[in-house]
Amino acid sequence: MKKSESLRAIATIFCVLWLSGCSFEAVRPWERGALAQKKMQIPADKLEAFSDEHIYFSKEAASGGQGIGGGGCGCN
Amino acid sequence: MMSEEERINSNKPSAVRRALAMATSSLLAAPLHAVEESEPPSPWEFDSSILYYDEQDRVRVVKPVLAARKEVGEERFLDVRVVFDAMTGASPNGATPSSEPQTFTTPSGEDVYTVGRNQYPMRDFEDERVAASIALETPVSRMVRMVLGLNGSVETDYVALGGSALLQKDINNRLTTLSTGIAVSYELVKPDGNIPGELDTIALTAENLAQAASDDDDDDDNEEGGDDEEQKVIVDLLFGITQVVNKRTISQLNYTLGLSSGYLTDPYKIVSRVGATDGLPVEYLYEKRPGSRLRNSLYWHTAHQFDEDSIHFSYRFFWDDWGIVAHTADLRYRYELGSGHYLQPHLRYYTQTAADFYRHSLVSGERTPRYVSADLRLGEFVSTTLGLKYGMPLLDGELSLRIEQMRQQGDSYPGDAVGDQKNHDLFPTLEAAIVQLSYSFIF
Numbered sequence: 443m444k445k446s447e448s449l450r451a452i453a454t455i456f457c458v459l460w461l462s463g464c465s466f467e468a469v470r471p472w473e474r475g476a477l478a479q480k481k482m483q484i485p486a487d488k489l490e491a492f493s494d495e496h497i498y499f500s501k502e503a504a505s506g507g508q509g510i511g512g513g514g515c516g517c518n
Numbered sequence: 519m520m521s522e523e524e525r526i527n528s529n530k531p532s533a534v535r536r537a538l539a540m541a542t543s544s545l546l547a548a549p550l551h552a553v554e555e556s557e558p559p560s561p562w563e564f565d566s567s568i569l570y571y572d573e574q575d576r577v578r579v580v581k582p583v584l585a586a587r588k589e590v591g592e593e594r595f596l597d598v599r600v601v602f603d604a605m606t607g608a609s610p611n612g613a614t615p616s617s618e619p620q621t622f623t624t625p626s627g628e629d630v631y632t633v634g635r636n637q638y639p640m641r642d643f644e645d646e647r648v649a650a651s652i653a654l655e656t657p658v659s660r661m662v663r664m665v666l667g668l669n670g671s672v673e674t675d676y677v678a679l680g681g682s683a684l685l686q687k688d689i690n691n692r693l694t695t696l697s698t699g700i701a702v703s704y705e706l707v708k709p710d711g712n713i714p715g716e717l718d719t720i721a722l723t724a725e726n727l728a729q730a731a732s733d734d735d736d737d738d739d740n741e742e743g744g745d746d747e748e749q750k751v752i753v754d755l756l757f758g759i760t761q762v763v764n765k766r767t768i769s770q771l772n773y774t775l776g777l778s779s780g781y782l783t784d785p786y787k788i789v790s791r792v793g794a795t796d797g798l799p800v801e802y803l804y805e806k807r808p809g810s811r812l813r814n815s816l817y818w819h820t821a822h823q824f825d826e827d828s829i830h831f832s833y834r835f836f837w838d839d840w841g842i843v844a845h846t847a848d849l850r851y852r853y854e855l856g857s858g859h860y861l862q863p864h865l866r867y868y869t870q871t872a873a874d875f876y877r878h879s880l881v882s883g884e885r886t887p888r889y890v891s892a893d894l895r896l897g898e899f900v901s902t903t904l905g906l907k908y909g910m911p912l913l914d915g916e917l918s919l920r921i922e923q924m925r926q927q928g929d930s931y932p933g934d935a936v937g938d939q940k941n942h943d944l945f946p947t948l949e950a951a952i953v954q955l956s957y958s959f960i961f
Contacts, residue, residue, distance in 0.1 A: 467764040469693060476766050476823045481852055484760070484770050484819050486830060489565045489583055489956055490907075490920070492599075496581075497571060497952065501926065503870050503896055504836035504844035506774050507817030510701035510754045511667045511682030515603075515647060 560589035567956035574949050576640070577607040593663075595655040601671075603647035608640035612787040612892035614879045615639060615942040616799050625714040625785045625804075638946050641786060647673040653682075661688045665699075677706040684756070697758035697772075708747035709785040716783055716806035717886055750780030769820040776813040783807045789892040790879040797937025800882050805891040807875065812839040826854040841874035842896070858911035864922060866903035872896060878932060878944050894945060899928035905952070915959030922952040 469477075476482060485491035491508065499505040500515060564586050571579040585599040611622060613633075620639055621632045633639045649671035658664050665684040671677070684699030707713070758772035787805045792798060819832040829851050836844040845868070852862045873896040875889035905922025928945030935944060 466693065466761060468691070469762050469765050471692070473765050474762070477762060477768050479823070481828050482768060482821050482823055484768065484821060484830075486821070486828075486850070486852075487918075487956070489567050489585055490954065492585075493567065493569050493581065493583065493954060497924075498868070501895060501924075501948075501950075502844070502868060502901065503838075503840075503842045503873065504813075504815070504834070504846065504868075506754065506776060506813065507772060507815040507834045507836070507846075508819070508832075509772075510684065510699050510756045510774065511651070511653075511669060511680060515649075515671060515673065515676060515678065 561960045563587045563958070563960050565956065565958045567954055569952065569954040572951045573607070575608070576948070577605060577609060577950075580604045590654075591656075593657045597651075597653040597655070597667075599649075599651045601647075601649040603645075603649075605647070606644045608642045609786070610894055611639050611641040612805060613639040613790045613799070613802055614792065614892070614939055614944055616792075616797075617938050617941065618798060620799060622788065622802065623720055625709045625712065636942065638943070643786075645674050647671055647676075649678075658685070661692075662686065667701075669703075675707065675709045677708070679704050680752075693762040695760040697756060697760070699756040701752075701754045701756075703752040703754075705750050705752065705780075706747050707749070707781055707785060712746060713748050713781075713785055714804040716804055717890070718804050720788060720802040720804070748781030748785075750778060750782060752776065752778045763820075766823045767820065770818070772815075772817040774813075774815050774817070777810065778813070779810040782809065782811055784891070784893055787891060787893045789877065789890050791884075792879050792881055792939060793937060794881045794883055795937055797935065797939040803880070803886065803890070805893065806889050807891055808840065808889050810839075814838065828852045836870075840896075841872070842870055844868065844870035858909075858916070860909045862907040862909070862920075864903065864905040864907065864920070866901075866905075868901040868903075870899060872898040878935070879939070881936060894928065894948075897928050897945065899926055899945065901926040903952075912957070913959070915957055918956045920952070920954045920956075924948075924950040924952060926950075 480486065485508065495505070495508065496515070564584065566584045567582070569579070569581040569583070571577070571581070581601065581603045583599065583601045585597070587595055587597050590596045613620060613622065615633075615636060615638050617635055619632055619635050621630060622639070622641070623630050624641075631641065649669065651667060651669035653665055653667035655663060655665045663686045665682075665686070667682040667684075668680070669682075670679045680701060680703030682699060682701035684697060687696045688694070689696065754774055754776040756772060756774045758770060760768065760770040763769050783804075783806055785804070788802045789805050790799050791801045791803065793800055813836070815834055815836040817832065817834045819830065821828065821830045830849070832846075832848045834844075834846040836842070836846070847867045849865045850862055852860050854860050873891065875887060875891055876893070876896045876898075877887070877890050878892055878897070880886065880890065901924060903922055903924045905920055907918055907920035909916055909918035911917075926948040930943045930945045930947075931940065932944060
């Protein structure tokens with residue numbers, strides 16, 4: 443019950459956030475200079491994201507979300 | 519029909535035209551020819567780092583990583599990554615602390631270790647891990663890309679082998695990218711000695727300990743325990759959408775569904791059973807987790823660039839059929855100092871509920887549950903990370919150093935603690951320092 447309520451609330455937040463961005467601009471290819479920079483990639487620093495994912499995977503029950511693949515570990 | 523030469527000759531002044539034509543053709547031809555001959559092979563882009571992770575009085579990890587990317591064909595990229603982990607230290611074994619010294623055995627029953635009075639029970643360990651992955655990103659059509667990957671890792675007591683496939687399609691004038699992918703991993707658990715029987719009681723008395731040690735190799739096929747190794751299979755599916763919001767903002771939303779099945783128990787973790795009133799240890803059981811786990815996560819990431827600075831924010835909502843619900847918020851703000859130097863503060867907040875079968879301990883007289891684990895990582899806690907990164911250009915590359923502090927806090931004195939347990943911290947705060955030095959360069 444608690445979980446389903448929580449899930450509903452989260453789904454609503456996601457929908458609102460996503461729909462609020464519906465005023466997406468028709469950005470032309472030559473206007474994407476800022477977005478093409480390395481620091482604007484998702485993630486901006488792949489190695490840092492990879493390292494963090496491994497640390498938190500071994501210390502927390504939740505994992506994933508950013509992508510798939512990468513491999514497991516015994517993680518004492 | 520006039521030949522080309524006659525046509526040129528028929529026009530005046532022919533000498534000038536011819537000279538111009540020759541000059542033009544040689545000007546056009548020379549660079550093209552030069553480009554064809556001397557087009558350099560695409561360079562390797564390297565990302566390297568060494569990470570140092572240190573929990574106070576617990577685990578220490580040194581982790582060098584080298585990743586390389588190269589364009590191996592038209593819009594075709596090869597990614598290779600090699601990782602080495604050297605892990606040492608001690609990890610909580612799941613037992614609760616006590617005012618009396620406690621003696622435990624390793625999963626094989628061969629080795630015995632003792633934890634002093636009032637000490638949090640930990641098991642020493644040392645391991646090394648080597649992991650490698652390779653991925654090929656290749657165009658399928660003008661708007662569709664595919665990324666195929668293979669990965670593997672080996673530890674003394676763990677082996678993982680996996681493969682993944684990801685399809686990405688650009689739509690809406692490349693303002694929107696749809697992603698879908700699958701990853702499959704086969705993992706083998708082979709603890710030192712044998713796999714302990716789930717929910718088996720650990721031998722405690724001197725005779726039992728001696729018995730456990732002598733029985734170790736002859737007892738392979740009795741009860742649940744005794745196997746050398748166990749396995750699990752993990753399948754993850756991803757559905758994602760990435761959207762250019764405006765000239766300075768990009769946003770991504772992913773849903774991932776994961777199914778783990780097989781041996782999901784941690785063979786090193788045990789659960790204390792304590793006296794119902796005095797709270798002193800009576801026996802220890804090996805933990806047991808369900809044989810399957812269905813995981814879900816919704817992940818939202820947005821990056822925005824201001825005039826100079828940029829910000830990344832992500833939020834993940836995670837839930838599974840073990841009863842765990844987790845929220846993760848992550849914020850990184852890159853403050854440009856000029857000439858490529860930058861400072862990047864990082865804030866991460868994480869909270870999770872406990873798994874349905876998590877118990878810090880069992881009490882005497884209580885029926886052993888079907889599944890039980892006292893692994894703190896399945897308990898309820900909050901984790902915060904605060905960090906700072908400094909980056910600067912160096913020799914056509916970028917050098918960066920980040921220093922972070924992670925702090926994990928749970929319920930140290932739960933209301934259902936009994937007797938002696940009330941005198942002890944049942945969820946000691948975990949503090950860890952993370953230091954990572956990275957250098958990215960093109961070769």
